Amino acid sequence: DAGVTQSxxxxxxxxxxxxxxxxxxxxxxxxxxxxxxxxxxxxxxxxQYYEKEERGRGNFPDRFxxxxxxxxxxxLNVNALLLGDSALYLCASSPRLIYEQYFGPGTRLTVT
Amino acid sequence: SxxxxxxxxxxxxxxxxxxxxxxxxxxxxxAYLQWYRQDPGRGPVFLLLIRENExxxxxxxxxxxxxxxxxxxxxxxxxxxxADSATYLCALDGDNAGNMLTFGGGTRLxxxx
Numbered sequence: 001d002a003g004v005t006q007s008x009x010x011x012x013x014x015x016x017x018x019x020x021x022x023x024x025x026x027x028x029x030x031x032x033x034x035x036x037x038x039x040x041x042x043x044x045x046x047x048q049y050y051e052k053e054e055r056g057r058g059n060f061p062d063r064f065x066x067x068x069x070x071x072x073x074x075x076l077n078v079n080a081l082l083l084g085d086s087a088l089y090l091c092a093s094s095p096r097l098i099y100e101q102y103f104g105p106g107t108r109l110t111v112t
Numbered sequence: 113s114x115x116x117x118x119x120x121x122x123x124x125x126x127x128x129x130x131x132x133x134x135x136x137x138x139x140x141x142x143a144y145l146q147w148y149r150q151d152p153g154r155g156p157v158f159l160l161l162i163r164e165n166e167x168x169x170x171x172x173x174x175x176x177x178x179x180x181x182x183x184x185x186x187x188x189x190x191x192x193x194x195a196d197s198a199t200y201l202c203a204l205d206g207d208n209a210g211n212m213l214t215f216g217g218g219t220r221l222x223x224x225x
Binding site for chain 2: 004033035040041042043044045048056058090092099100101102103104105106
């Protein structure tokens, strides 16, 4: 079975721009979570969606938003990009609302 | 707020020895704790999950203990191999009905041949 896929792999944006990151979960997984990982730190939770509803939100500003589609894929949107948004953005899927998560390879976002 | 601490210094051990990594947490009573492995430039890979009512769990060369009194988990890799070199992350279910994972900063393990 294919694992979690994310696109794009790498992205370079300018301050103030908007970005959309995409994630396809493992087939059959209904939960998708988004994490931000800054170099040298552990992943930090941004959002979780389960059955197309938001089930958790981390301590991130309203510039960050997400949604889950009927096929359980998901998008993470970030508006008005700041230099500090530069990070690896990870998507994880799970067959259930909680318990172990399966991560994708991430999208490396660089804001200049 | 909950806090998770892992040794930020790299752990260097010789091949064949047992590696022991520590995860301490405060201000929280998690229902479960997880360990992940992360290689440079890649997403974390799930290794083990242990619930609050379990003291120990094993999987091949891996062993995890969970002491809710000490608020600590130990992660052991026996007969370590250079291929075990990676960053190991512990994660706890979030403080909001478990809909999120809170990760520690990770410990880098280097196994020398």
